Amino acid sequence: MHFTHSDKTKDYLARLKTFMQENVYPVEEQIYAETHQLNPTGDWQNWQVHPLIEPLKNKAKEVGLWNLFLPDSTLAQGLSTLEYAPLAEEMGRCGFASEIFNCNAPDTGNMEVLYHFGSAQQKEQWLTPLLAGDIRSVFGMTEPDVASSDATNMQASVEIDGDELVLNGKKWWTTGLGHPNAKLAIFMALSNPENDKHNQHSMVLVPLDTQGIKIKRMLQAYGDYDAPFGHGEMHFDNVRVPKDNLLVGMGKGFAIAQGRLGPGRIHHCMRAIGMAEKALELAVQRGLSRSAFGKPIIKLGGNGERIADARIAIEQSRLLTLQAAWKIDNLGVKNAMVDISAIKVAVPNMLEKVVDMAIQIHGGAGMSNDFVLARFAAGARALRLADGPDEVHKAMVTRLELAKYK
Missing domain, CATH: 1.10.540.10 (Acyl-CoA dehydrogenase/oxidase, N-terminal domain)
Structure with a gap:
């Protein structure tokens, strides 16, 4: 490798x-x-x-x-x-x-x-x-009334009625819902409660102008609406679409999700590493260009060691993410699950620490919109929840690690 x-x-x-x-x-x-x-x-x-x-x-x-x-x-x-x-x-x-x-x-x-x-x-x-690039799309999975860290908790429903599918339920934190070009939602919901828990859910393609869809609001994340993308809450009230809008088949939602989330997490994590590199670059430039107490601030308060810690953490995160990408390409998503879950924990946490260090070196300016650091900080914190919280991914790593000893 x-x-x-x-x-x-x-x-x-x-x-x-x-x-x-x-x-x-x-x-x-x-x-x-x-x-x-x-x-x-x-x-x-x-x-x-x-x-x-x-x-x-x-x-x-x-x-x-x-x-x-x-x-x-x-x-x-x-x-x-x-x-x-x-x-x-x-x-x-x-x-x-x-x-x-x-x-x-x-x-x-x-x-x-x-x-x-x-x-x-x-x-x-x-x-x-x-x-x-003519339209944009959204993915409706997280729900406001259940603990969505366990995706099997979903209450939104899909039912067959003749040649149509009937959709009901609530979704929120649906990223991109406010974008003017958003035209399609992939709606994931409970469809086969009689099956085992990972074969109970389905994915359906739903045009966002379908009757019965109500976009209630865009949610603020750290006081910002993230316009023109947005993270919206939408309600489905007896929304009807053709049965042909079903992806693969009833009960196949989790199987589809496994294929979707592997490469997507590589993309998320590599973008996060790019953010960390930019934050470190800004921290070094600020530390070298500003002086306090007669010294460049890079030489004050352990800042030099913090720069070293950031470089080490970024390199570790990058190598772990590239290993996960290599395994997806060569061994398949199922054989890369430890790595995929590990990067989803390691990289956002690394990014949080590097950005926080950069903000500290910038002082008050780091919290303003004069620099990208405040936006990066919000993004890093959100990424520890997006595609599942840290705890879920750690539980996956633990389960697969313990399985070696059975």
Whole structure:
């Protein structure tokens, strides 16, 4: 097992870095600031995408930096999970960069679901416009009235009624629901309570303009609505869709989810490593450029050792994540479960500590919107809950470790 980047990855990474340097970083702060001005409240129905985003997306398409995540050389660039990982890291240095290359969550995971599990008709209707970047999608799983750390608690329901499926229930923290281009939800719910607990749930494709769907609100995360993406609460009241909108079959929801979450967690974690690299870079620059008590602040209060600790932690996290990516590519998701769960714990916790260190070195400025650090801090904390809390992933690692001794 080795992690030397393939020639293909080296080429894409060089081109991606050049694109970011020439097109993204020069307008990064402008886009952040003006996006808040365009979307000052939680009124998601009037949210707008910054006008520079679409031209950047078109430019990325033109130069072949589009759909980098999908391992299909016909529909995308044909990069494996391991080959894509360093590209995700580079995108992670800027909060909106993934959207520019059509590599943003939750669309990547939803596209992978459609690619691997969708019917020909489902792919034509939904995967094609998603790959083109014409629409966005959301994934409805977490619910407000149950402990969603145990996904088998889901109360939302799917029932068959003739040639239709009838959907009821509540979902929240549905990322991307406020985006003006959000058109599709993948709705996961209880469908077969008579089965064993991991064969009771189904996934259904639901157009967001279907009668009976009510978007109640966007939730604030650390006081921010994350416009124009949003994290919404939606209610389903006798929502009816054709039975053909079912993915794979009744009771197959968890089997689909296993395939969705493996690569997706690599993407999340590599983006987080990119954020950590950016935070460390800012900390070093600040520490070298500011002085207090007659010394550069990098030489005060153990800050030098904190820089070393951050570098060590980032390298450890990157190697663990690349190992997980290698195992997914070569051994399959089932044989990478320890690594997938381990990175989901290790990387967000690492990011939290590195960003917190960088904020401390910046002083009050670190908490302001003058730097990306406050946004990174909120993202790091959220990532310890997204796709399952730390405790769930630790329980998975424990279970698989103890199984060796049976």
